[in-house]
Amino acid sequence: xxxxxxxxxxxxxxxxxxxxxxxxxxxxxxxxxxxxxxxxxxxxxxxxxxxxxxxxxxxxxxxxxxxxxxxxxxxxxxxxxxxxxxxxxxxxxxxxxxxxxxxxxxxxxxxxxxxxxxxxxxxxxxxxxxxxxxxxxxxxxxxxxxxxxxxxxxxxxxxxxxxxxxxxxxxxxxxxxxxxxxxxxxxxxxxxxxxxxxxxxxxxxxxxxxxxxxxxxxxxxxxxxxxxxxxxxxxxxxxxxxxxxxxxxxxxxxxx
Amino acid sequence: xxxxxxxxxxxxxxxxxxxxxxxxxxxxxxxxxxxxxxxxxxxxxxxxxxxxxxxxxxxxxxxxxxxxxxxxxxxxxxxxxxxxxxxxxxxxxxxxxxxxxxxxxxxxxxxxxxxxxxxxxxxxxxxxxxxxxxxxxxxxxxxxxxxxxxxxxxxxxxxxxxxxxxxxxxxxxxxxxxxxxxxxxxxxxxxxxxxxxxxxxxxxxxxxxxxxxxxxxxxxxxxxxxxxxxxxxxxxxxxxxxxxxxxxxxxxxxxx
DNA sequence: TTGGGCAAAATGGTCCTACCATTTGCGCCG
DNA sequence: CGGCGCAAATGGTAGGACCATTTTGCCCAA
Numbered sequence: 001x002x003x004x005x006x007x008x009x010x011x012x013x014x015x016x017x018x019x020x021x022x023x024x025x026x027x028x029x030x031x032x033x034x035x036x037x038x039x040x041x042x043x044x045x046x047x048x049x050x051x052x053x054x055x056x057x058x059x060x061x062x063x064x065x066x067x068x069x070x071x072x073x074x075x076x077x078x079x080x081x082x083x084x085x086x087x088x089x090x091x092x093x094x095x096x097x098x099x100x101x102x103x104x105x106x107x108x109x110x111x112x113x114x115x116x117x118x119x120x121x122x123x124x125x126x127x128x129x130x131x132x133x134x135x136x137x138x139x140x141x142x143x144x145x146x147x148x149x150x151x152x153x154x155x156x157x158x159x160x161x162x163x164x165x166x167x168x169x170x171x172x173x174x175x176x177x178x179x180x181x182x183x184x185x186x187x188x189x190x191x192x193x194x195x196x197x198x199x200x201x202x203x204x205x206x207x208x209x210x211x212x213x214x215x216x217x218x219x220x221x222x223x224x225x226x227x228x229x230x231x232x233x234x235x236x237x238x239x240x241x242x243x244x245x246x247x248x249x250x251x252x253x254x255x256x
Numbered sequence: 257x258x259x260x261x262x263x264x265x266x267x268x269x270x271x272x273x274x275x276x277x278x279x280x281x282x283x284x285x286x287x288x289x290x291x292x293x294x295x296x297x298x299x300x301x302x303x304x305x306x307x308x309x310x311x312x313x314x315x316x317x318x319x320x321x322x323x324x325x326x327x328x329x330x331x332x333x334x335x336x337x338x339x340x341x342x343x344x345x346x347x348x349x350x351x352x353x354x355x356x357x358x359x360x361x362x363x364x365x366x367x368x369x370x371x372x373x374x375x376x377x378x379x380x381x382x383x384x385x386x387x388x389x390x391x392x393x394x395x396x397x398x399x400x401x402x403x404x405x406x407x408x409x410x411x412x413x414x415x416x417x418x419x420x421x422x423x424x425x426x427x428x429x430x431x432x433x434x435x436x437x438x439x440x441x442x443x444x445x446x447x448x449x450x451x452x453x454x455x456x457x458x459x460x461x462x463x464x465x466x467x468x469x470x471x472x473x474x475x476x477x478x479x480x481x482x483x484x485x486x487x488x489x490x491x492x493x494x495x496x497x498x499x500x501x502x503x504x505x506x507x508x509x510x511x512x
Numbered sequence: 513t514t515g516g517g518c519a520a521a522a523t524g525g526t527c528c529t530a531c532c533a534t535t536t537g538c539g540c541c542g
Numbered sequence: 543c544g545g546c547g548c549a550a551a552t553g554g555t556a557g558g559a560c561c562a563t564t565t566t567g568c569c570c571a572a
Contacts, residue, residue, distance in 0.1 A: 015532095015533065015534090015554075016554080017554080017555065018318070018554080018555085030352075030355045042522075042523060042524085043524070044522095044523080047556095047557095052555075052556080053554095053555050053556040053557065054556085054557080054558095055314070055554085055555065055557090056554080056555065058311070058315060058524085059314060059318045059554095062274075062318050062319050063319065063321075063322040065319075066318075066319040066323055067322055067348075067352070068349075068352075069352075072524075073523090073524080073564085074523065074524050074525080074562075074563050074564065075522075075523060075524075075562090075563045075564025075565060076522035076563090076564055076565045076566070077522080077523085077564070077565055077566090078523050078524060078563080078565090079522095079523065080524095090346075090349050090350075090353070093324075093346050093349055094346075094434070096286075096325075097346070097430075097434055100286065101430055103430045103431065107429045107431050108431060110378075110431075111429060111431040111432060111435070114370070114374040118370040122366075173366055173367060174357055174359045174363055175359065175363050175364055175367040176367060178350070178353055179367070179435065271525075271526095271562075271563095273525080273526070274525080274526085298551080298552060298553085299552075299553070300551095300552080300553095303527095308526080308527085309526055309528070310527080310528085311525085311526065311528090312525080312526065312527085314553085314554085315525090317553095328553075329552090330533075330535065330552070330553050330554080331533090331534045331535025331536060331551075331552060331553075332534085332535055332536045332537075332551040332552060333535070333536060333537090333551080333552085334536090334551080334552050334553060335551095335552065335553075336553095
C-alpha cells in the first residue's frame, strides 16, 4: 500500500513498441493485476505512461481485443475493459479452420463421438446426483419439445447446446468444456439436420433422454451404446443429404 | 480476364473503417481471391484503394495478423503476406485459456489420454503401411535418443511432438490434427517432466516404441493398454512433483 | 419540485504528415 | 570482377487535429 498510484506500466520501447505494450497489458491481465471488468486507462493516458505514440497503443489494444482479452467501448466511460470470460473466440478459431479446409462433416461427427463417449464416462463417475437429475430433466424437456409437430428451431438448438454443455460440465474437466464450447458452433448446424428430418427427430429425442437416464443410472455401457446409436443416426442422416446442400453456409460468423 | 487490375477492395466505410477493411481482406482470403504466400498491396496503396487513412489499414492488418491470417514483414519486398498454414494460432488460444483458469495438469492429461486412445484406433484402421512403419522408426529413434546419458532436451521435445503429430495425421481426420496441434504447446511442458526424470525416461521411451509397434501390428487392445500405461506413468510422475513447482511458467508464448 | 432537453466533457475512431528503422537491390568504385 | 555502400520501398512510430459517440449534469420550463 506504499504507492497508491503504482506505475503498472513501464515506458516501453524497442522498435516494436506496440508489441511491447500489448505484452505488458496481457501480462498484467494474466497476472491478475488487472481484474475482469476493470477499466484500463484511456488511450491518451497510456500514451504517456508508456511513453509512446497513441497509434502504438491503439494497435496493441486492437490485437488484444482480437485475442479476446479486451472489450473496447466508445464515449465517456468508454475505454478498454478486461473481458471476464475465457471460452470465447475459441469457436471463431475453429470456424476459421473449418472454412479454410472445408473439412467434411463426418470428420466433425467422428471427433465429437469420441469426445462424447469419454464425456459420458466422466459424467457418470463425477457428476453429482443433482447434476444427473438435472440432465435427465433437460433431456426430457428436449424430448417434449421435439415431439411437437412444429418444433421451435431456435429453442431446439438452444436446448441441444445446453444439453451438451451440461454433459461437458459434469465431467469436471475444463479442457472438455473448452473443446465442447469450441465445437458447438461448428457442428450445431449439422445436428440441426438431424432434427429437421422427421424420421430421425423422435428417435433422436428419445435417444437423448435414454442416454441421460443411463448416465443417471450409472450405466456406462448402456450410455456408450446409446451415444453410438445417436451418431449412427447422425451419420445416416448426413449420408441421405449427400450433395444436396453443396454450398451451405456451415458456420456463420457473428461479429457482434 | 476482362480486368487485369480487378478492384479487389471497395472504398469503405464510415465509423468502423478498420473493421470493414479487416472484413474485406479476410473475406478475400477465405474466398481464395488472395492465395497463400501472396502479397497484399502496401499500406500506402491500400490506403488509397480503401479510401481511408493509413492508421485504419494498420489496425486492420494488426487484427488479421493476430488472427493468424497474415504475416507482416518489414523493408522493401515487405508487406502483408497471406499465411499458408491452417492450424493457426489455436495453441495460443488454449495457452491463454490455461493461463487464465490455471487448470490443473491432470485435466490436460486426462483429455489427451482420451484423444490418444481414439487416435490409436483410427491410426490402426486408416494408417497406411508406410505411415505405420514410419511411426515405428520415429519411435525407435526417439527411444535411442532418450537412452543416451545426456539427452538433448530440444531434440527430445521435437521428436515427441513429431511423434504425436504423426499419430494424429494417420487418423486422417483434420479435427484431431487441429486439436493435437493446439494441445502440443500446453502439454509438452508436462511431458518434459516425464523425460527429465531418469526413472521414467527409459520406460517411457520403450513404451512409445511398443505402442508404435502395436499400431503397426494392428493390435488395438495392446495399443490401448500401452497408451494407458504411458499416462499412468505420467500421472505418477506429476504426482511426485506435487507442489514443488508452485508457479512454473507452464506455457511460454513465443511471438516470433 | 420535477421533468426534459441541451451542452459540455471524456473517449474512441480517423486522417494527415513527417520521420525513423529495416531490408532489398542496384550501381558505383576499387 | 567483386565487394561495399547508398537509395528506394515499406513497415513502425510520433504527434496533432478533428470527428463521432456516449455519459453526465446543468439549466430552464412546466
